[in-house]
Amino acid sequence: MTDHAKTAAAVLTGVGGEGNITSMVHCATRLRFVLKDEGKADAAALRATPGVITTAQAGGQYQVVIGNDVPEVFAAIQAATKGGGSDTRAGEAPTGNPFNRFIRMIAAIFTPVLWALAGTGLLKAFLAAAVTFGWMDTTTTTYTILNALSDAFLTFLPLALAITAARYFRAAEFTSLAIAGALVYPSIVALNGQPDITFFGIPVTMVSYVSSVIPIIVIVWLQAYAERFLLKVLPSAVRRFLTPMIVVLIAVPLVFVVIGPLSNLLGTTLASGIGWIFQTVPWLGGAILGGLWQVFVIFGLHWGFVPLFQLEYQTTGSFLLFGPVFAAVLAQGGAVAGVLARTRNRNLRSLAAPATLSALLAGITEPAIYGITLPLKRPFAFGIVGGVIGGAIVATGGVFTRAFVVPSGLALPALLGNGDMVLLAIGLGAAVVVPFVLVVLFGFADPVDESVAAAPAAATDTVVSNPVDGTVVPLAEVPDAAFADASLGKGVAIRPTSGAVYAPFDGTVVAAFPTGHAIGLRGVDGVELLIHVGLDTVKLGGQHFALKVQSGAEVKAGDLLLEFDGDAIEKAGYDLITPVIVTNGDLYPDIADAASGPLSHGETLFRAVSVDSLSTAR
Structure with missing residues (x-):
């Protein structure tokens, strides 16, 4: 665990x-x-x-x-x-090109609400399936309650986005809620589509703000600037209550008169464009989205599509784009299942089994992509092929969902009864089967099973030499709870008397931190060690440290790893105590024969006890 x-x-x-x-x-x-x-x-x-x-x-x-x-x-x-x-805040002077800043904003505003949105969406999908199969009557109060539970969050999404947008733009959260509340107020919702609506004689084209995203984000952005201006110019005696009053009085009509109609036009245009592609050449739209979705996942840009999904829903009441995404997700599950069936590498099999379940059932494909299919190259490409084929077939069937869900096997009820179910079954079946068969038939470069070589030899402990001259003290004396209670690993601590750190055994540098304050090593027997010079010394940004090795370097016991100026570090206000801990406690769960008192580098510091050694002892 x-x-x-x-x-x-x-x-x-x-x-x-x-x-x-x-x-x-x-x-x-x-x-x-x-x-x-x-x-x-x-x-x-x-x-x-x-x-x-x-x-x-x-x-x-x-x-x-x-x-x-x-x-x-x-x-x-x-x-x-x-x-x-x-969350990222507007007052922190965001940097980067406009695209990066846009993606950063979308992530900050939408990620806090995604799980609630996906969870209630899944409930809505199961409820819809129950109605489709005749398991529940829509006239019952049970259905009314369950429908409210599953639909309320999506309906009143502007309220949730008001909070996250306010945090991002540093606006007053409850004023943002007041604005969002006005947008979805029942009497305002009832005006949607009504003719001859005016505000002080200004014509208003009232649109629906239920489930909307753009209006509330834009107006909260403007709200933040307005609040900062008003708090500066209004007298201190009245600014606290006049500011929200003025902001709400201006912001809500501004949405009704300008922002709402413009965002509605944008949403309608995008939805029409999407609809045109999926109606005119549906297979092409499905193939593109089904093939590229996992590429977006690799770069972490896939959640940037959430506003587009939501715009489509606000305009059409459904999510047409989700169908091909189901195919893309399940295709990677099929590819990694093929790896599981084909590989003879025990480590790869142990990774592939949970990754297959994660992708097929939960729709979480990162473990499959990063841990298996992408490093092996061919399985990832075969997964894309499956996504292209499955996405094209599903889109041809006009399959959609009315619930916001994470595309996965568990969320399949969201698609039931919405479009051609035969083509849905064929498309999703092809998405899983095609990459599975391609992986099994054409294979991949199966890694050599190094599980035995990589593991510590049976009943073999590792002697760890002292890496730095100083006085050895128990780890419990470190004034940092994470080290002192051994939650980061067992070991000892050293109060250095010199400014050099040496390799405590033969092995590899697995982590040479650029700041020089810490270094991670893996011994030839498999033990992993962290040497952390001082507490909170990462804040020095590398000052007073000089690394002598880089990550990936092979070292011998006694090789110089880094140098540091202990006096300067202590004068800067940092405790120089240096924890030396074993970080892979699953293989080396204990230490023995720990030294104490003054000790020179190269002398035995402690013995890392392997799990095999403990098992033999029992």
């Missing part, structure tokens, strides 16, 4: 520490950071972290792909940081 606190601590270090984080949100499978300096992030160390699948840089974000456990890791990071992780 993944230790989420341990993963969170390693991710924080890998992205350059809390001080390097401008903002952080998470989506379905990945942590999305906006970093002050992406050069401080160590991709190699992050990818070597247990619980991390891979990293990506796109859309102005540094993305750490976690998979299904991302909410737990995000929560652990929130608990471990002073800022707790937050």
Whole structure:
């Protein structure tokens, strides 16, 4: 089982520490950071972290792909940081090209609501399936209650987006809610489509704001500027209540007169364009979306389509684009299932089994893509082929859904009864079967099974030599809870008396942090060690440290790894105590024969006890 606190601590270090984080949100499978300096992030160390699948840089974000456990890791990071992780804020001078800034904004505003949107959407899909199969009568009060539970969040989506947009643009959240509430107020909803509507003599074309996205985001953006202006110019005695009054009085009519009609025109135009493609050459639209969707996933740009999906729903009351996406997702599941059937590599099989279930049932394809199909190349390409074929067939059948769901096997009820069900079955079947068969028939470069060679030899412990001259003390004396309670790994700590760190055994440098404050090693027997010079020294940004090796370097015991100026570090206000811990506790769950007191580098520090050794002892 993944230790989420341990993963969170390693991710924080890998992205350059809390001080390097401008903002952080998470989506379905990945942590999305906006970093002050992406050069401080160590991709190699992050990818070597247990619980991390891979990293990506796109859309102005540094993305750490976690998979299904991302909410737990995000929560652990929130608990471990002073800022707790937050949405990107407008006041932080966003950088990057307009496209990156747009994707960053979309991620910050929509990712907090996606799970609630997807969860209630799945409930709506099951309810619709129950009605389709005659299991539930729509005239019953049970149906009325369940329909409200499943439909309310999507109906009143502007209220949720008012909160997330206000946080992003740094506007007053409850004023934003007041604006959004006016847009979906029952008497306002009743005016939709009514003729001769005016506001103080100004003609108003009233459109529906139920489930809308653009009007509330645009008006909250303008609200933020208006509030900052009013708070500066209004007298202090009245600014707190006059500001929201003036903002609401101006903002709501502005939406009704200008923003709403324009956004409705945009939505109608986009929906008409999508409708034209899917009606005129549906197979082409389905093939393009089915083939490219997983490419968007690789770059973390797939959730940028959420506003487009929502615009389509607001205009047509359905999601036509979701059909081909189902095919794309299930196709990667079929490809990784083919890998599971074909490979003889035990490690690859152990990865492929849960990745197959994750993709086919939950619609989470990152473990399959990053861990299996993309590194193997052919299976990923075969998955795209399956997405193209399946997407084309599903789109030809005019399949759609009326619920916002995460495309997956569990969400298939959302498609039932909406379009040609025969073509849906054929399309999704082809999406899964075609890549599965292609992978099994044409294969891939099956990795050599190195599971035995990579694991520590049976009943073999690893002697860890002292990496730095100093005084050895118990780990419990480290004034940092994450180290002191051994949640990051067992080991000892050293109070250095010199400024050099040496390799404690023969092995490989798996993480040479650019800031020089820490270094991760893997011994030839498989033990993994972290040497962390000082506490919070990542904040020095590399000052007073000099790395002598790079990630991936092979080292021998006694080789110089890094140098540091201990006096300067302590004068800067940092504790120089240096934890030396074993980080792969699953293979080396304990240490023994730990030294204490003064110790020179090269002398025995402790013995890392392997799980095989413990099993033999029992």
